[in-house]
Amino acid sequence: MSAGGEGAVRIREAGVADMDTLHALICALADHHGQREFVLCTPADLRRDIAGPEPRFGAVLAEVDGRAAGFASWTWLHSIWLGGRVMNIDDVFVHDGHRGRGVGEALMHAARAACRARGVPRLRWEVQPDNAAAIRFYERLGARLRTKGIFGWDA
Numbered sequence: 001m002s003a004g005g006e007g008a009v010r011i012r013e014a015g016v017a018d019m020d021t022l023h024a025l026i027c028a029l030a031d032h033h034g035q036r037e038f039v040l041c042t043p044a045d046l047r048r049d050i051a052g053p054e055p056r057f058g059a060v061l062a063e064v065d066g067r068a069a070g071f072a073s074w075t076w077l078h079s080i081w082l083g084g085r086v087m088n089i090d091d092v093f094v095h096d097g098h099r100g101r102g103v104g105e106a107l108m109h110a111a112r113a114a115c116r117a118r119g120v121p122r123l124r125w126e127v128q129p130d131n132a133a134a135i136r137f138y139e140r141l142g143a144r145l146r147t148k149g150i151f152g153w154d155a
Contacts, residue, residue, distance in 0.1 A: 007064060009103055011110045014059040014071070019046040022059055025071045029093040060110040062094065062103045070094035072107040074114075074123075082122060087115040089125035108141055126150065 014022055023043040030036045049056040059073040070093050077086045089111060094103045115123050127134045127145075135145060 009069065009098075009101065009106060010063045011060055011106045012063070013110075013114060014050065014061050016047050016051050018059075018061060019043045019050065021061065021068050022046055022071060022073075025061075025068055025093060026073075026091070028095065029091055032093070057090065058114060060107055060114065062098070062107055064098060064103075068095075069098040070103050070107060072111045074111060076120075077124075079122070085118075085120045087111070087118075087120050087123045089123060092125075104137065105141065 020043045023041070023046055026041070027036060027039055030039045050058065057073055057075045059071055061068060062070040072092045073090045074087045075090055077088045078084070079086045089108075092104060092107055094107070112123060125138075127138065139145070
């Protein structure tokens with residue numbers, strides 16, 4: 001990852017004005033997984049949910065030469081065991097042309113910094129058990145895999 005100049009990666013927290021870009025990145029992630037039909041949110045939904053004194057989610061954007069290269073997004077959970085909030089990383093995505101340049105690592109560190117800045121003691125995220133590359137990436141960052149089954153119901 002370059003520190004400056006052409007090809008430099010810039011990481012910053014997303015704001016209301018970035019929601020069209022974030023939506024396009026969410027769609028790119030869904031396309032990457034062949035799951036575009038599951039993206040139901042609109043840029044207007046994202047603008048509504050990131051705004052206000054208690055945002056429902058947060059995100060950081062990676063930009064290279066002023067163009068979106070990737071993102072990480074999170075929501076907040078409450079842990080009764082910890083007695084407080086936990087950052088739940090929802091998605092991490094880097095466009096193919098920017099992979100292998102440290103963008104994903106920079107996004108994860110930026111999310112961790114956002115977590116710390118808010119006084120939240122823990123981050124958590126999920127990974128598909130067969131996603132060996134992602135597991136290696138997260139382990140290289142020093143994260144621990146805690147295996148737990150995830151069930152769900154549609155209400």
